[in-house]
Amino acid sequence: MSTIVVGYVPKPEGRAALQRAAEEARMRGARLVVINSNRGGRSMDSDDAIMYEQELDEVRRRLSDDGVEHEVRQLVRGQEPAEDLIAVAEETDADFIVIGLRRRSPVGKLVLGSNAQRILLDAHCPVFAVKAAED
C-alpha cells in the first residue's frame, strides 16, 4: 500500500491540499498521512491550539467517512513545516507530497513561500502543488 503525505493548515490552501490528497488516496487505495506542523513557542497560543485540535478532529472524521485509511500527526517540535514534511515523507517512503500554495491577501496573487520552495527542491519524492480557489 502506497502512502501520500499532505501538509495541512486550517487555511484555504491547507484545505485545498487535504481535499485533493484525500481524492488521490481514495482513487489509488493509498494511505494518507496528514501533517500539521507548528513551530510552537510564541507563534501559537492556547486558542490556536484548541482551534487546530478541533479542525484536526473534523479532518479525521471526514477521512473516516470517506473510507480513506489515514493517520493525522500534529508536530510541534520547533522545526519548519518543510523539514517535518520531508522527514515524514522519507520515513513513510511516500509516493508523493501534496502541498497547498497560498495566496497573498488582499491581492490574491499566489506566492511560492520558503516552505513550498524547500519542499519542491529538497523532498526526494514528487510534489503535487494545489491552489486554493480564488475568493
Place this chain on the structure above:
Amino acid sequence: MSTIVVGYVPKPEGRAALQRAAEEARMRGARLVVINSNRGGRSMDSDDAIMYEQELDEVRRRLSDDGVEHEVRQLVRGQEPAEDLIAVAEETDADFIVIGLRRRSPVGKLVLGSNAQRILLDAHCPVFAVKAAED
C-alpha cells in the same frame, strides 16, 4: 475523460516527467497531452530539430504501446515553455500539469527555474513536480 498535460524536453527531467505523467494517465484512464515547447530562432539549429523529432517519435511509440490515449504537440512559436504549457492546460481544461525539475550540473542540486516557478504560480490547475533520478 480528463486530461493531463506534461512538459517534455529530451533531458533527464523531461523524461522523468513524461514517465510519471504516462503512469498517471494510464491509472486514471486520462488522455495525455505532451508539450514540447521551443522558442525556436537561434536557440535551435537543424540538428536539434532532427533530434527532437526522433525523440518525439519514440515518445509516441511508447505511449501507444502502453495504451495511453495521447497527443504530442511540438510548439515553436516564440513563447517561453511556461506560457505554452499554461495555455494548453487551459485550452484542454487539464486536471493537472506534470513538470520535471532540473538539476544543475555538475553539482546535481535541483533548481527551481523561472519556467517551473511560473507554471507553479500561474497555472490554474494543480502542478505535479517530479525529479530526475540523481546520476
